[in-house]
Amino acid sequence: MIVSETRPATPVTAASPLSAPAWTLEQIEALFNLPFNDLLYRAQQVHRANFDANTVQLSTLLSIKTGGCPEDCGYCPQAARHHTGVESQSVLPIDEVLAAAKAAKDKGATRFCMGAAWRGPKQKDLDPVLDMVKAVKALGLETCATLGMLRDGQAEQLRDAGLDYYNHNLDTSPEFYGEIVSTRDYTDRLDTLGRVRNAGINVCCGGIVGMGESRRERAGLVLQLANMTPPPESVPINNLVQVEGTPLHGTEKLDPFEFVRSIAVARITMPKSYVRLSAGRQELGDGVQALCFLAGANSIFYGDKLLTTGNPEAEQDEALLKRLGMHTA
Numbered sequence: 001m002i003v004s005e006t007r008p009a010t011p012v013t014a015a016s017p018l019s020a021p022a023w024t025l026e027q028i029e030a031l032f033n034l035p036f037n038d039l040l041y042r043a044q045q046v047h048r049a050n051f052d053a054n055t056v057q058l059s060t061l062l063s064i065k066t067g068g069c070p071e072d073c074g075y076c077p078q079a080a081r082h083h084t085g086v087e088s089q090s091v092l093p094i095d096e097v098l099a100a101a102k103a104a105k106d107k108g109a110t111r112f113c114m115g116a117a118w119r120g121p122k123q124k125d126l127d128p129v130l131d132m133v134k135a136v137k138a139l140g141l142e143t144c145a146t147l148g149m150l151r152d153g154q155a156e157q158l159r160d161a162g163l164d165y166y167n168h169n170l171d172t173s174p175e176f177y178g179e180i181v182s183t184r185d186y187t188d189r190l191d192t193l194g195r196v197r198n199a200g201i202n203v204c205c206g207g208i209v210g211m212g213e214s215r216r217e218r219a220g221l222v223l224q225l226a227n228m229t230p231p232p233e234s235v236p237i238n239n240l241v242q243v244e245g246t247p248l249h250g251t252e253k254l255d256p257f258e259f260v261r262s263i264a265v266a267r268i269t270m271p272k273s274y275v276r277l278s279a280g281r282q283e284l285g286d287g288v289q290a291l292c293f294l295a296g297a298n299s300i301f302y303g304d305k306l307l308t309t310g311n312p313e314a315e316q317d318e319a320l321l322k323r324l325g326m327h328t329a
């Protein structure tokens with residue numbers, strides 16, 4: 001055995017005696033470097049020890065405010081400075097949001113995630129979102145929002161409205177981050193995540209692979225996520241969706257097996273988190289997605305659209321899960 005399946009026995013950082021020992025970059029890289037079958041076997045063992053291996057949770061996304069974003073995230077079709085053809089749209093009326101949430105629930109989603117192309121919400125932006133959260137929650141769905149950076153007090157307002165999860169991704173490792181985004185830094189992201197955690201909202205935090213990062217940098221992203229205390233409850237792993245007009249369009253595509261490895265390493269290092277096979281599923285195809293489930297993915301974005309780009313049709317996902325003998329949560 002090269003590395004242990006659970007966290008190492010000896011703390012490697014100056015953690016308090018009560019906190020769980022941290023993963024090291026070397027341990028996470030060693031997982032990435034395992035033979036593929038050994039890695040998947042290990043991931044599947046961890047998965048089975050913590051979850052029903054044949055159940056997948058469904059989250060549906062809706063862009064409640066699209067495009068025109070002032071940030072410069074190199075992957076994103078919604079940045080105003082990238083000419084991608086995404087049409088800007090102001091905040092959706094609440095009845096449209098509710099209709100989409102009802103449709104998602106009828107289709108079997110258990111969580112509804114509302115995304116906005118903001119650097120962060122101003123109070124006048126947040127007010128209508130609070131109403132949306134209340135109304136979606138009243139439908140009996142779990143609520144999630146991804147609105148960018150939060151200021152002091154905003155997470156508490158979202159919590160009080162009934163927000164169950166806040167999505168805010170680290171995106172990549174601290175070392176590679178500066179290649180991708182310049183308008184906010186890594187510590188800004190960690191600060192928002194701290195506000196979400198302190199407010200008692202569940203944390204949904206992951207990143208993107210396939211942006212030209214090295215394997216070590218992928219391991220660096222997982223290191224950050226796995227060493228959060230506690231780790232995020234939901235960990236979306238996105239495969240870069242390359243959109244024409246974004247700086248990352250034309251990046252060399254990641255080997256799909258490396259994407260599967262990333263899922264497996266996330267599963268092993270965050271045994272109790274939901275690991276979501278997120279953006280980029282259309283390009284992966286059924287076979288690779290099945291490997292992702294084997295590697296411990298137990299959540300997907302469900303519905304024919306992500307925020308602005310495509311996602312497999314719900315019927316296609318239902319057919320895939322049926323072929324795999326899997327069921328939904």
Ligand code: SAM
Binds near residue numbers: 075116208
């Ligand atoms: N504006 C808010 C923010 O950046 O926090 C919320 C929405 S933003 C679109 C949410 C996340 O979607 C990003 O942090 C990124 O991880 C992911 N994302 C955006 N564009 C993507 C792409 N082309 N491929 C894969 N993931 C993407």
Ligand code: DTB
Binds near residue numbers: 077078206207241306
């Ligand atoms: C996450 O990690 N992925 C989702 C969700 N959180 C908000 C967003 C994916 C966006 C893909 C590009 C688009 O559709 O605009």
Ligand code: SF4
Binds near residue numbers: 071072078079
């Ligand atoms: Fe704006 Fe979010 Fe896109 Fe960055 S990822 S450009 S903050 S919408």
